[in-house]
Amino acid sequence: MKTLLTFNAGSSTVKIGLFALRAGGPDRIARGVIDFRHDPLTLRVSEGERRIETALEARPDEDLSGILSETLAVLGRHFDLGDVAAAGHRVVHGGDRFDGPVPLDADTIAAVDALTALAPLHQPQSLRLIRAIAGLLPDLPQTASFDTAFHRTNDALVRRFAIPRALHDRGIKRYGFHGLSYRFIASELARVAPEAASGRVVVAHLGSGASLCGMLGGISRDTSMGFSTLDGIPMATRCGALDPGVLLHLLRREGRMPTEVEDLLYHESGLLGVSGISADSRDLLASDAPEAREAIDLFTFRIAGEIARLAATLGGLDAVVFTAGVGENQPAVRAAVCKRLGWLGLDLDPAANAANTTRIGTPASRIAAFVIATDEEQVIAEETISILGDTAG
Numbered sequence: 001m002k003t004l005l006t007f008n009a010g011s012s013t014v015k016i017g018l019f020a021l022r023a024g025g026p027d028r029i030a031r032g033v034i035d036f037r038h039d040p041l042t043l044r045v046s047e048g049e050r051r052i053e054t055a056l057e058a059r060p061d062e063d064l065s066g067i068l069s070e071t072l073a074v075l076g077r078h079f080d081l082g083d084v085a086a087a088g089h090r091v092v093h094g095g096d097r098f099d100g101p102v103p104l105d106a107d108t109i110a111a112v113d114a115l116t117a118l119a120p121l122h123q124p125q126s127l128r129l130i131r132a133i134a135g136l137l138p139d140l141p142q143t144a145s146f147d148t149a150f151h152r153t154n155d156a157l158v159r160r161f162a163i164p165r166a167l168h169d170r171g172i173k174r175y176g177f178h179g180l181s182y183r184f185i186a187s188e189l190a191r192v193a194p195e196a197a198s199g200r201v202v203v204a205h206l207g208s209g210a211s212l213c214g215m216l217g218g219i220s221r222d223t224s225m226g227f228s229t230l231d232g233i234p235m236a237t238r239c240g241a242l243d244p245g246v247l248l249h250l251l252r253r254e255g256r257m258p259t260e261v262e263d264l265l266y267h268e269s270g271l272l273g274v275s276g277i278s279a280d281s282r283d284l285l286a287s288d289a290p291e292a293r294e295a296i297d298l299f300t301f302r303i304a305g306e307i308a309r310l311a312a313t314l315g316g317l318d319a320v321v322f323t324a325g326v327g328e329n330q331p332a333v334r335a336a337v338c339k340r341l342g343w344l345g346l347d348l349d350p351a352a353n354a355a356n357t358t359r360i361g362t363p364a365s366r367i368a369a370f371v372i373a374t375d376e377e378q379v380i381a382e383e384t385i386s387i388l389g390d391t392a393g
């Protein structure tokens, strides 16, 4: 059996997929998550209802070879690794160069590396994995699937910031992220609700990192994240859109170091910063502290505002889709967002919403509402096969 490995390096976890290559496309065998927030590092492996949690001995450092070989050994103990034909990676930033998946070679790896400064939380982790795999399995073909590629269809106006043209020409513009997730949702929505998918749709990807995408007929027209993964709505620990004057104030008046400000914006803000309690929506929704409530209120207020802005780009709104950890599992967050959009004609069915069913709007709701589970690894696997073709198949 030929198989395929996928790697999705997020801000604090690496999600791994093991797929069998079948005639109809990639077929998931198992999923794994390496959680870098735990000490010791934990690897959770699952398949259907089966769940295995293992503490890894290897320590996280520059070289991920130890972690990787331990992970493959654990996967191999519980599942048939088969004949691994390729490794596909999610790479968050593809800049202006990449508008689709590519094979990874010295040239494309150097191009991915050159974009590290634009995605400091994500790009280095992907590169470490790519290099570790190249060291452990030098003959294994590797590919990259880019988060930014899905948004290359945005108009020039959408991508421009109101700063001097020379800076735009040097690449300082909106790129947008979470594109693999949006690609998956676009095709899944076309399957479950083709009438909605052909219209004006806003997808809310609410995970640790969170963003929204306005689509027309499944094509991205605008998105909330911008030049970096900080822009848009507040996230677990990231601030979302912020008056740039605040940065100047912190740097010039408070004399903070740029690295300190970077840490503040990426790791100490968002739900964690506002609540002072937790970055996890589960803890905040379970808490009676007014700061916890305020953090969730700010989150949902800003999401609703961004949906209205994206509706202006799309010239109206036919459907809203919630996805990713929070979007798929937190009815209270969806309810608060939809309540603020009542004036637009969004009427939530409370029972359907509480049950996390696919359709959560009432039949009379002018705007349809959906909950759809995302699967970035499935998109990586499909893209890997699409570019490796017969070599992988």
Ligand SMILES: Nc1ncnc2c1ncn2[C@@H]1O[C@H](COP(=O)(O)OP(=O)(O)O)[C@@H](O)[C@H]1O
Pocket (backbone or CB within 6 Å): 010, 011, 012, 013, 206, 207, 208, 209, 236, 279, 280, 281, 282, 324, 325, 326, 329, 330
């Ligand atoms: N089963 C669940 N029930 C409620 N909330 C969940 C659940 N799973 C995840 N979440 C929420 O989703 C967040 C993580 O989202 P996820 O999409 O998994 O993140 P990442 O960006 O790391 O991929 C968690 O912090 C938590 O608030």
Ligand SMILES: CC(=O)OP(=O)(O)O
Pocket (backbone or CB within 6 Å): 009, 010, 011, 012, 092, 122, 147, 177, 178, 207, 208, 209, 210, 229
């Ligand atoms: C782009 C981004 O923020 O990704 P993640 O949600 O995986 O951190």
Ligand SMILES: [Mg+2]
Pocket (backbone or CB within 6 Å): 010, 207, 208, 209
């Ligand atoms: Mg994610």
